[in-house]
Amino acid sequence: MAKPVLLIGVGVVALTIISVLLLAAQTSEVSGEVKCPFCGSKEVWTPIGTKSENFLWKCFNCGKTWSKTYSEEAYRDWLHRTPVIVRDMVLKFVAAKHPDAKQLLPPKPVWSVQQLSQDKVVYKCGGWIISVEKTEEGYKVTLDFSATRIPGYIGIPHRIVWTGIFTFDGKIVEESYGHYY
Numbered sequence: 001m002a003k004p005v006l007l008i009g010v011g012v013v014a015l016t017i018i019s020v021l022l023l024a025a026q027t028s029e030v031s032g033e034v035k036c037p038f039c040g041s042k043e044v045w046t047p048i049g050t051k052s053e054n055f056l057w058k059c060f061n062c063g064k065t066w067s068k069t070y071s072e073e074a075y076r077d078w079l080h081r082t083p084v085i086v087r088d089m090v091l092k093f094v095a096a097k098h099p100d101a102k103q104l105l106p107p108k109p110v111w112s113v114q115q116l117s118q119d120k121v122v123y124k125c126g127g128w129i130i131s132v133e134k135t136e137e138g139y140k141v142t143l144d145f146s147a148t149r150i151p152g153y154i155g156i157p158h159r160i161v162w163t164g165i166f167t168f169d170g171k172i173v174e175e176s177y178g179h180y181y
């Protein structure tokens with residue numbers, strides 16, 4: 001009489017173990033991704049090339065900081081995303097500092113991507129050409145807008161060129177800005 005009950009009991013224990021293992025696998029996968037634990041933003045930074053690399057993190061979206069060492073794979077994924085983070089942070093910086101450039105930025109840009117070398121990527125959209133190159137000093141960024149690149153543009157030709165550095169510790173240094181008519 002006790003046998004079926006025992007079998008059911010063993011079955012329940014086995015199912016519980018399996019579900020706990022599955023849950024653990026899911027949780028570790030989610031927490032392994034490099035993103036802000038407070039707001040979920042993926043626009044986060046760690047000081048590259050210092051003792052705090054892959055340990056101290058800062059979120060560009062909510063400004064909070066945390067310490068965590070992510071797995072090598074998760075960290076490599078983040079490193080691979082850095083040109084996109086650099087591009088978008090520089091665009092925010094330029095938009096905040098130069099209202100004349102802000103009004104020319106595409107509101108919902110869909111960037112075409114050209115990987116020119118292992119360290120250099122070029123993005124294009126709506127008359128803008130943005131190049132991000134990883135150098136020894138940091139990420140060298142050039143923003144270049146020309147109205148004449150926009151198909152069907154019939155206004156006055158004008159051009160914007162911004163150059164600067166996104167440092168390995170996550171700061172933006174403007175080197176030059178010009179809006180030429």
Ligand SMILES: [Zn+2]
Nearest residue numbers: 036039059062
């Ligand atoms: Zn955040």
